[in-house]
Amino acid sequence: MAEPSLIFPATEYRLRVTRLQRRMQADGQDALLLTTPADVFYVTGFLTRFWESPARPWFIVVPATGAPIAVIPAIGADLMRRCWVTDIRIWDAPDPEDDGVSLLADTLTALVPETGSIGVPMRLETQLRMPLADYARVGARIAPRRFVDATDTVQRVREVKSEAEIEKIRAICGVADRTFARVPDFAGAGRPLDQVFRDFQIALLQEGADWVSYVAGGAGPGGYGDVISPAGSRPLAPGDVLMLDTGAVRDGYFCDFDRNYAIGKADDAARRAHAALFTATDVALSDLRPGMTARDLYDLLTGALHMQGAKPGSGRLGHGLGVTLTEWPSVTAKDGTVLREGMVLTLEPGVEIAPGKIMVHEENIVLRADGAELLSARTPPELPEFH
Amino acid sequence: MAEPSLIFPATEYRLRVTRLQRRMQADGQDALLLTTPADVFYVTGFLTRFWESPARPWFIVVPATGAPIAVIPAIGADLMRRCWVTDIRIWDAPDPEDDGVSLLADTLTALVPETGSIGVPMRLETQLRMPLADYARVGARIAPRRFVDATDTVQRVREVKSEAEIEKIRAICGVADRTFARVPDFAGAGRPLDQVFRDFQIALLQEGADWVSYVAGGAGPGGYGDVISPAGSRPLAPGDVLMLDTGAVRDGYFCDFDRNYAIGKADDAARRAHAALFTATDVALSDLRPGMTARDLYDLLTGALHMQGAKPGSGRLGHGLGVTLTEWPSVTAKDGTVLREGMVLTLEPGVEIAPGKIMVHEENIVLRADGAELLSARTPPELPEFH
Numbered sequence: 001m002a003e004p005s006l007i008f009p010a011t012e013y014r015l016r017v018t019r020l021q022r023r024m025q026a027d028g029q030d031a032l033l034l035t036t037p038a039d040v041f042y043v044t045g046f047l048t049r050f051w052e053s054p055a056r057p058w059f060i061v062v063p064a065t066g067a068p069i070a071v072i073p074a075i076g077a078d079l080m081r082r083c084w085v086t087d088i089r090i091w092d093a094p095d096p097e098d099d100g101v102s103l104l105a106d107t108l109t110a111l112v113p114e115t116g117s118i119g120v121p122m123r124l125e126t127q128l129r130m131p132l133a134d135y136a137r138v139g140a141r142i143a144p145r146r147f148v149d150a151t152d153t154v155q156r157v158r159e160v161k162s163e164a165e166i167e168k169i170r171a172i173c174g175v176a177d178r179t180f181a182r183v184p185d186f187a188g189a190g191r192p193l194d195q196v197f198r199d200f201q202i203a204l205l206q207e208g209a210d211w212v213s214y215v216a217g218g219a220g221p222g223g224y225g226d227v228i229s230p231a232g233s234r235p236l237a238p239g240d241v242l243m244l245d246t247g248a249v250r251d252g253y254f255c256d257f258d259r260n261y262a263i264g265k266a267d268d269a270a271r272r273a274h275a276a277l278f279t280a281t282d283v284a285l286s287d288l289r290p291g292m293t294a295r296d297l298y299d300l301l302t303g304a305l306h307m308q309g310a311k312p313g314s315g316r317l318g319h320g321l322g323v324t325l326t327e328w329p330s331v332t333a334k335d336g337t338v339l340r341e342g343m344v345l346t347l348e349p350g351v352e353i354a355p356g357k358i359m360v361h362e363e364n365i366v367l368r369a370d371g372a373e374l375l376s377a378r379t380p381p382e383l384p385e386f387h
Numbered sequence: 388m389a390e391p392s393l394i395f396p397a398t399e400y401r402l403r404v405t406r407l408q409r410r411m412q413a414d415g416q417d418a419l420l421l422t423t424p425a426d427v428f429y430v431t432g433f434l435t436r437f438w439e440s441p442a443r444p445w446f447i448v449v450p451a452t453g454a455p456i457a458v459i460p461a462i463g464a465d466l467m468r469r470c471w472v473t474d475i476r477i478w479d480a481p482d483p484e485d486d487g488v489s490l491l492a493d494t495l496t497a498l499v500p501e502t503g504s505i506g507v508p509m510r511l512e513t514q515l516r517m518p519l520a521d522y523a524r525v526g527a528r529i530a531p532r533r534f535v536d537a538t539d540t541v542q543r544v545r546e547v548k549s550e551a552e553i554e555k556i557r558a559i560c561g562v563a564d565r566t567f568a569r570v571p572d573f574a575g576a577g578r579p580l581d582q583v584f585r586d587f588q589i590a591l592l593q594e595g596a597d598w599v600s601y602v603a604g605g606a607g608p609g610g611y612g613d614v615i616s617p618a619g620s621r622p623l624a625p626g627d628v629l630m631l632d633t634g635a636v637r638d639g640y641f642c643d644f645d646r647n648y649a650i651g652k653a654d655d656a657a658r659r660a661h662a663a664l665f666t667a668t669d670v671a672l673s674d675l676r677p678g679m680t681a682r683d684l685y686d687l688l689t690g691a692l693h694m695q696g697a698k699p700g701s702g703r704l705g706h707g708l709g710v711t712l713t714e715w716p717s718v719t720a721k722d723g724t725v726l727r728e729g730m731v732l733t734l735e736p737g738v739e740i741a742p743g744k745i746m747v748h749e750e751n752i753v754l755r756a757d758g759a760e761l762l763s764a765r766t767p768p769e770l771p772e773f774h
Contacts, residue, residue: 036441050615052601052634053713054423055512055706075702078613092701094717096511122520124483125442132522133509133536149520198592201599205585210617211602212588214439226465228437230597247439314479315462319442326440330481 003084006045007251008164010084013045016157020062023153030116031108032062032150035129038323039121042158043068045083046076047252049211056093057130059104060085063111071104101134105141112145119150125328126151155328159320160342166366168253169321169344170375171208173364176246177377178207180259184386189238189263193219194231196244204248213254214247214325222267223357238264241359241383247325254325256346257362257376262385270359273351274383276310277361280349285365285372294318294335301331301349313350313358321346321364343367344375390471393432394638395551397471400432403544407449410540417503418495419449419537422516425710426508429545430455432470433463434639436598443480444517446491447472450498458491488521492528499532506537512715513538542715546707547729553753555640556708556731557762558595560751563633564764565594567646571773576625576650580606581618583631591635600641601634601712609654610744625651628746628770634712641712643733644749644763649772660697660740661770664748667691667736668766672752672759681705681722688718688736700737700745708733708751730754731762 003010020043024032034040037051040060059071070076070085073093080088091103108118120128128135139147161169179200186199196219201212217231218224219242227245236242245258260274283304288297302312316335320327321344329337331348339345345367350360361379365372390397407430411419421427424438427447446458457463457472460480467475476494478487495505507515515522526534548556566587573586588599604618605611606629614632623629632645647661670691675684689699703722707714708731716724718735726732732754737747748766752759 038441047617048615049601049603049617052711054425054514054711055713055715055717075613075615079616082616092719094511094703094715094719094722096717096721096723099511120519123518124481124486126518127441127514127516128519129514131510131513132507132515135519194597198597202589202592205589210581210585211599214436215598216436226462228435228462229466229469230434230436316481324439324441326442328442328481330442330483332479332481334483335481336483 004082005084006082007047008045012162012164013043013084015162016043017062017068019157020153021064023157024062024064024119027119027150027153028117029119029148029150029153030064030112032119032153033108034060034062036127039154041252041323044070044080044085046080048079057100057134059100061107061111069107071100071107099134101137101141105138108142108145114144117146117148118142119153120147121151121154122149123151158322159327160340161322161344161366165253165322166344168251169255169364172248172250172253172255173257173375175204175208175250176248176255176257179203180244183244183259183261187236187242187261188386190235192233192235194233196236197231200244200246204246208250209248210250212246212248214256215245217242217244217258219243220357222270223273223353223359225356227360236263239267241266241270243360245362252323254321254323255364255376256321256325257364258360259379260359260361260383262383264385264387266383266385269353271383273310273353273359274361275381276305276308276351277349277359278379278381279308280304281347281361281363284347285374288339288367288372290339290341290367290369292339294329294331294337294339295333297339298331298333301347305349305351310351313352313360315350316348317350318346318348320344339367341367341369391469392471393469394434395432399549399551400430400471402549403430404449404455406544407540408451410544411449411451411506414506414537414540415504416506416535416537416540417451417499419506419540420495421447421449423514426541428639428710431457431467431472433467435466444487444521446487448494448498456494458487458494486518486521488524488528492525495525495529495532501531504533504535505529506540507534508538508541509536510538545709546714547727548709548731548753552640552709553731555638556642556751559635559637559640559642560644560762562591562595562637563635563642563644566590567631570631570646570648574623574629574648575773577622579620579622581620583623584618587631587633591633595637596635597637599633599635602632604629604631604645606630607744609657610660610740610746612743614747623650626654628653628657630747632749639710641708641710642751642763643708643712644751645747646766647746647748647770649770651772651774653770653772656740657746658770660738660746661748662768663692663695663697663738664736664746665766665768666695668734668748668750671734672761675726675754675759677726677728677754677756679726681716681718681724681726682720684726685718685720688734692736692738697738700739700747702737704737705733705735707731726754728754728756
């Protein structure tokens, strides 16, 4: 009988665990403790929106060999049993006296030799999703076993996607592509931006998103101010540049790209900005190769913008993508992460049109042996105008 | 000129900070370090879906007196300037060399005397949203100043809602009420559950939700198995009990309640279960008073279920509600938190209909001096049937 599993066949998860265990061995870790929604989903296929409740911690322990162990609140037992994990240890959470501390400490103690170490992601772009005081209590209980940093262990494995993962990301990118094509139907002059954000989410759901974890955007005359604010009620007006950006989710995988539109006729500065972003993205699409670093990609994009006389915006110009909206590496001047075949990335160059007015453009790609393959449909070269 | 602020007037945030500072003084903390979306939003009004990206940490420091200081990634500066906070310190994140560590350490060092302590929520239902290694680095940099637990400091303040907050929760409960009334339009026999989940989210957006952070539910003959799984593609069938539950968001505030429906004619066990849940909720609605504990409320609900010969489900029977889907306290036999006037709570009794078949019912209330006031429209006493 085939093992039960969700989203992917169990073989997909076994391969992931094997890859993690190979890294753990190289990095000298006897077990791995994972606590975040993304890490838990990656290893087990356990997918739920219940993470939205911060009430309870969840633990997956990856031993040096063999299948992972789930140490989780009882409310998750039913769903975890439908995943491929068979060793499921539960407690009634939240428990103000002992919220999984003893169960987790006992699990680690039995699994790891006294001189051993347990990897926990601790550095850039990681979080520990459990109360800090309970982490300290577990640490004291398992001594002399030690917690050590496992950021690289997890990131170097998760960042290279399987073909099955790439197809999931391609599918949700397709949902967003179809949705962006419908934007003219609900985002004309006179429409308040907050209503456009709602209609955009509705269209994403209609096109097949399971849920919409992220919508952002902006609108303003000739450009927008920032890209993370919630929408206000100001109606769109002729001369506005509108940007919509989404991290929609299907089967637990994210897309993350945006599109720009002119309401009415675009002014020259906006058209030039869009053309510069399009060309810079083209340069990256044609020149990016495995073995380059995130910093090299940053140089490609900023170089192409400078060449066209455009001023690159601040901040990173892309990032990893997969089971969270953003993953490492960051396309910045400081990130030396090597880009490898199978990595899924966003290309996200931005320009400053004028002080306080920016334009940001984003595509999603997978890096192949011979270069970038688009997962999002390429934006049109000219800034689209709604008349 | 009035101070700029988002969602609420600045006076609302000033009052919150004053209440926090009063607790900090009582608890012996010279500053408070906040890192989670909920805590940052609570103190500043900074509301964004950008938290979906785990790439960057964000810090709010509440000093012993005066206004909070924002130590945040540059990408958030524009939005934070539109809040009432004026002391905004930024860095280009993510920075693999120093991701806000120096800026935060310098801020804390200048603010807190050498013998002083900085409160950080560390216990039940808290998380630290920053890399663990960077937390340790900051701790080393600010020594001999110490981090101490501030769970009570934050929770005792946040759990009592202002009238302005209660109105926000009432508004999003109204959105969900109107949406639940429309469920018969899209959830008849033959409809796959995953499509029902999508249509439910679409209806919530149409009724005025800004976004839908949480949808859960279940469906099965005479009852459902668990309440946190994503929807499958099985079509609803006559005899099914369908439950839909939502944490929709408007202006940063959540509702969290559910409704049950019978597809076709409900069987006797399902009708009895619904009646038992309705009656147990009625008992709580009529007998709950400030000064009782979460445990007392648990006893009220389980007592009323037992009285009717129903078997209470496992897990907690309610929780706090506000700027996250679930807040403390937990309505369990172990939680001694005193329920006070102004607390917003869910009443969420569940029963086991048969092994593997449960029914859960949920309402949202605010606790007033004279008892519970409903924020959700009361569910009908009889299990609704779709024919």
